[in-house]
Amino acid sequence: MQCETEENLDINKMDRFDRRFFEFLYQKSDHKKVPQKDIDEAKEWLELSKTSNKLTKPIVELFVKLKNIKDIYGASPKDIGVCEDEIKLMASKHKNIDEHNVSVGGRVYSALQIVQDANKRVEDYVSYHKTKAPSGFELQNQMKKNRIKIQQKLNMSDDEWNSYAGQIKYAITSGEELAQILEIPQKLIDDIQRVVGVFRMRISPYYASLIMPGVVNDPILLQSVPTGDMVDNKGINIEPVASDHSPARLIDQFYPRVATIKATNMCAMFCTYCLRLDHISDKDWVSSKNTYEEALDYIRQDTTLRDVLITGGDALALSNKRLEYLFEELDKIPHIKIKRIGSRIPVMTPQRIDDKFLEICRKSNDIKPLRFVTQINTVQEITPEVKEAFKKLSKVTSAILNQAVLLRGINDTKIKMWKLSELLQECYIRPYYLFNCSFRNPEFGHMRVPISVGRDIVESMYGNICGDAIPRYLATAGGKIPLHKDNVSQINESGDYLLKKPWSGEVVPYPDMSMDRYKEPYGFENYK
Ligand SMILES: *Cc1c(COP(=O)(O)O)cnc(C)c1O
Ligand code: SF4
Numbered sequence: 001m002q003c004e005t006e007e008n009l010d011i012n013k014m015d016r017f018d019r020r021f022f023e024f025l026y027q028k029s030d031h032k033k034v035p036q037k038d039i040d041e042a043k044e045w046l047e048l049s050k051t052s053n054k055l056t057k058p059i060v061e062l063f064v065k066l067k068n069i070k071d072i073y074g075a076s077p078k079d080i081g082v083c084e085d086e087i088k089l090m091a092s093k094h095k096n097i098d099e100h101n102v103s104v105g106g107r108v109y110s111a112l113q114i115v116q117d118a119n120k121r122v123e124d125y126v127s128y129h130k131t132k133a134p135s136g137f138e139l140q141n142q143m144k145k146n147r148i149k150i151q152q153k154l155n156m157s158d159d160e161w162n163s164y165a166g167q168i169k170y171a172i173t174s175g176e177e178l179a180q181i182l183e184i185p186q187k188l189i190d191d192i193q194r195v196v197g198v199f200r201m202r203i204s205p206y207y208a209s210l211i212m213p214g215v216v217n218d219p220i221l222l223q224s225v226p227t228g229d230m231v232d233n234k235g236i237n238i239e240p241v242a243s244d245h246s247p248a249r250l251i252d253q254f255y256p257r258v259a260t261i262k263a264t265n266m267c268a269m270f271c272t273y274c275l276r277l278d279h280i281s282d283k284d285w286v287s288s289k290n291t292y293e294e295a296l297d298y299i300r301q302d303t304t305l306r307d308v309l310i311t312g313g314d315a316l317a318l319s320n321k322r323l324e325y326l327f328e329e330l331d332k333i334p335h336i337k338i339k340r341i342g343s344r345i346p347v348m349t350p351q352r353i354d355d356k357f358l359e360i361c362r363k364s365n366d367i368k369p370l371r372f373v374t375q376i377n378t379v380q381e382i383t384p385e386v387k388e389a390f391k392k393l394s395k396v397t398s399a400i401l402n403q404a405v406l407l408r409g410i411n412d413t414k415i416k417m418w419k420l421s422e423l424l425q426e427c428y429i430r431p432y433y434l435f436n437c438s439f440r441n442p443e444f445g446h447m448r449v450p451i452s453v454g455r456d457i458v459e460s461m462y463g464n465i466c467g468d469a470i471p472r473y474l475a476t477a478g479g480k481i482p483l484h485k486d487n488v489s490q491i492n493e494s495g496d497y498l499l500k501k502p503w504s505g506e507v508v509p510y511p512d513m514s515m516d517r518y519k520e521p522y523g524f525e526n527y528k
Contacts, residue, residue: 014103018091021105025066026084031075038073039080041065046082049090056104059094062087063108121464121503125415133419136210136383143383146181146209153180154205164345164352167204168268174201178225181208191228199226199277199443200270207269207348210380219378219410222447226272235442244478248298249291254479259302260309260342261295263287263326266317268348273405273437273444275476276313286318289325296329303335309373311342320356327364338368338398344375350389362396369398374429377404378411379419387427394428401432404471406457408437412449417457421469431471434458436483438476451475455485463503 014022045062052058066087069075077087094104102111130138151161160166172178175192178201192201203224210220245252253259265276266284299305308330315323323341330336345352364370372393376382394400402424404411411417421431437448458473474480489498489507496509 017106017110018103021109025070026076029074031079032073034069034073034075034080038069042080042082056094056097059090059104060108062090063104067108125418129415129419133379133416135379135423136381139212142212143209150181150205150209156205162351164349167206167349167351170205172203172208182211192226195226195230198231201226202269204268204349217409219380222410223271224269229446230443233442233445235445248295250295251298256304258307258309259299259305260311263310263312263315264317265313267312267314268317268345273407273447275438277441277443300333306335306337308336309340309342314343314345315341316343316345316352320360324360327360331364331367340371340373342373346374346389347376347381347386350385353389353392358392358396365397371399371401372397373401373403375403376424377407379423382423382427390427390429400429402429403433405435405437406449406454408447408449412453414457414460418461418465421465425469431469434471434473436475451483455483459485459502
């Protein structure tokens with residue numbers, strides 16, 4: 001089709017994206033009748049493209065329209081009476097306007113398509129996360145109602161509710177107490193009584209307020225209330241690693257540069273899948289200062305150590321004074337460069353994060369970086385109170401890291417785990433580890449999830465959610481052992497590795513640096 005082109009641009013200087021796009025647009029095929037409305041729209045965008053000299057939008061819209069007409073009706077621009085030279089000119093103009101010389105073919109025919117396909121991968125997550133994985137934000141109203149009911153039943157004042165001491169004082173420890181605040185069947189009350197003879201139960205009123213009434217296998221209930229499975233599960237208890245890895249009193253160490261101080265065995269609650277079930281199931285203890293001195297002496301003498309993790313039980317079960325002492329002593333040791341404190345208490349009792357504790361963290365973090373390691377397993381544990389506590393902690397620590405346990409019915413779907421990861425980030429926390437639930441204690445064997453399910457979930461995050469929201473998937477079996485899938489397969493004939501994209505399954509060859517070349521002199525060495 002002949003037409004007037006005013007400007008004298010070289011319309012044949014197309015890149016491969018434009019060339020491919022134009023080939024597609026002008027492919028010969030029978031075409032259906034194109035509605036006049038579509039033709040008019042295409043022509044309107046063409047006119048706008050001609051007059052607009054700064055914006056690429058009209059040109060992009062023009063080509064989107066032409067692409068749709070080709071896709072739906074099989075008609076080329078020629079078939080609808082649009083001049084080829086003119087649209088080639090517009091394609092050339094697009095490239096000139098775009099700062100990075102992106103061609104309209106690249107943009108409309110490739111990039112927009114890639115984004116559309118990418119969006120499809122998260123479609124179900126975006127549509128269903130609120131109903132399939134509701135967070136403590138989405139469940140706020142019910143949680144508030146629960147709180148009112150629990151406070152009334154326990155006769156607990158607001159001040160008591162808002163203090164850690166109050167939360168511990170009114171903690172629920174028996175089936176009967178639980179039945180006061182939740183409607184639960186007598187059979188469950190009996191089973192709880194049977195289990196708490198062996199394993200303790202302790203639920204802070206705050207944590208109990210997160211339980212959704214009437215939900216079978218509510219994620220909060222599952223984590224805090226022992227069921228009959230726990231005593232009925234048969235199997236061999238693998239002995240705790242305690243003595244193999246405890247070179248000194250209170251110390252666990254299996255890495256050269258990191259030691260943990262198990263500063264107490266106390267926890268604000270007894271998680272039903274706890275790896276330390278054996279340590280926490282007897283009675284609470286707090287050590288004397290002398291005991292801590294023995295542990296600190298070990299750390300002072302082992303100059304290979306650089307990182308100390310204060311844990312438990314739960315480190316925040318200790319008093320602020322005790323924690324201050326531990327931080328101060330660690331900060332005085334020259335070879336100790338960084339510290340961590342491990343606690344799930346902000347999740348079970350966010351009231352514990354008081355000003356004094358924040359000040360202790362601020363002071364110590366100022367001297368040497370302090371990281372806070374926590375454990376959140378489900379978005380139902382993330383409430384406005386929890387977010388507030390971590391926001392404050394984020395200002396006085398160098399990082400907040402989450403170690404989740406992969407638990408059946410709690411976080412073992414793609415939607416639940418993606419949401420957990422994203423919401424953690426929004427609460428100033430970085431997903432760090434995801435543990436496969438341990439085989440060690442048969443008591444919680446029913447809570448485990450097959451490794452293949454965990455691998456698929458973690459794998460599904462790549463390329464779909466933020467990279468730094470993806471936890472490392474591990475087994476704990478005398479140290480942390482990676483469980484990720486291997487996306488790198490054997491080398492093909494030409495010496496390339498084959499890499500599999502987790503989000504699409506596409507395999508791409510990836511030429512490697514050859515070992516021979518790696519050993520050759522290079523850079524400034526060539527001028528010696
Ligand atoms: C988890 C753990 C550590 C810390 O390991 P990182 O991989 O550095 O987080 C250190 N010591 C013991 C005994 C542990 O269980
Ligand atoms: S907070 Fe940690 S140590 Fe304490 S019971 Fe729960 S999982 Fe076990």
